[in-house]
Amino acid sequence: MKKPVVGVFGVSGCAGCMLTMLYEDAFKQLSNFLDLRSFPLIKEDKYTGDFDYVFIEGTVCSDEDIMKLNEIRKRTKKVVAIGSCAALGGVPSAKNFLDQEKVMKLVYPKTNQLKSTLPQPISMHIKVDYSLPQCPPDKKEILEFIQCILTGREFKPYENPVCFECRKKGNKCLLDEGKLCLGPITNGGCNALCPSNKTTCYGCRGPLKEANLKAFINLLKEKGFTKKELHDKMRTFAGLGFGELEEENKTSRWLEN
Ligand code: SF4
Ligand code: SF4
Ligand code: SF4
Known part of the structure; x- marks a missing residue:
């Protein structure tokens, strides 16, 4: 059986979602059955081909993030938002509910050259096929998702409070x-x-x-x-x-x- 081609990417995130995958022994074992072409924390991103699945963490916080997402989407059959940031906007989205000028002044001494971009979940910019929200994401759920990829089962999200x-x-x-x-x-x-x-x-x-x-x-x-x-x-x-x-x-x- 041909291994599914998989990539892991981040826009503006803390890398916690990617670390969650890396620190799971079962992920390391399962990754032997994947053609893992891109994962910023473990290998250089030199791959220019297409993906079957891409996992994306982080919130969209800049024009560069939007360009990166559009480029990934064009090359990918199924996009998976992992973590609360990618799926829902997460902690960085607090900026949406605050005074933009005040927020910038808290971080930078000079703000006249800055462009304020409102943080948003990735689904506000590209089509997302699956979402695995949680901060940090649930290891077991990621593994179950990968098992679904490998066995051809459809992933069913949990639907109870x-x-x-x-x-x-x-x-x-x-x-x-x-x-x-x-x-x-x-x-x-x-x-x-x-x-x-x-x-x-x-x-x-x-x-x-x-x-x-x-x-x-x-x-x-x-x-x-x-x-x-x-x-x-x-x-x-x-x-x-x-x-x-x-x-x-x-x-x-x-x-x-
Ligand atoms: S969801 Fe949590 S762990 Fe993942 S990038 Fe956002 S803040 Fe970090
Ligand atoms: S109980 Fe579950 S859904 Fe609620 S904050 Fe904790 S991890 Fe998130
Ligand atoms: S049963 Fe009570 S403590 Fe438990 S999740 Fe519901 S509201 Fe929270």
């Missing part, structure tokens, strides 16, 4: 302890990683398809949480991921009422 896995594990609900947990509106698949370690869910796997945000907001209002607390949490790791859900449900208005 984080609460489903959390309850199954018998965890005590953090909302009952007065902590704002996004589990009810977040797509699971991480085995309720954060609540199982007594930390609230920040929604890094993005919104649940059928999330009932209205019911969740009513619950939060009853518990005394504010609009700002909800928005800050939804935007911390998911970036722009909850944007559509917020828009559809007019979260700002409901929380103000």
Whole structure:
């Protein structure tokens, strides 16, 4: 059987997604069955041919990122966004909700020559075939995806809320302890990683398809949480991921009422 030609690339990211792949022994074993042509952390990128699959991490933060994505897309059959940055915008997307001038002045002494580009998920620039969000991404999910590539099975994303896995594990609900947990509106698949370690869910796997945000907001209002607390949490790791859900449900208005 011909090995699938695979590449791993990053736009503006922290390399954490790529490291997650590298530090997994099972990935090293599975990569023997892949024709791995490009992976910035382990080999020079001299390959100029086409790919069957490309994994991309990071947020789109510059014109160079956009050019790189378009070039990869032209040469690739299936593009896979790995991590919350590539799939949802991730942590760098915080800039979308802040004063651009103030943000630039925090980092650079002179800003008159700078062009401010708003960070966005890669799907806002190229067609994405599969998304594996989480920060950092889930090793097991990446391996399962690669097994699907190798066996010709279609990859099926997980489609239950984080609460489903959390309850199954018998965890005590953090909302009952007065902590704002996004589990009810977040797509699971991480085995309720954060609540199982007594930390609230920040929604890094993005919104649940059928999330009932209205019911969740009513619950939060009853518990005394504010609009700002909800928005800050939804935007911390998911970036722009909850944007559509917020828009559809007019979260700002409901929380103000
Ligand atoms: S998703 Fe997390 S680990 Fe991956 S590039 Fe973004 S910040 Fe880094
Ligand atoms: S702790 Fe969070 S994820 Fe777990 S059941 Fe409560 S709201 Fe859901
Ligand atoms: S519990 Fe929430 S924040 Fe933690 S890994 Fe899962 S989806 Fe991400």
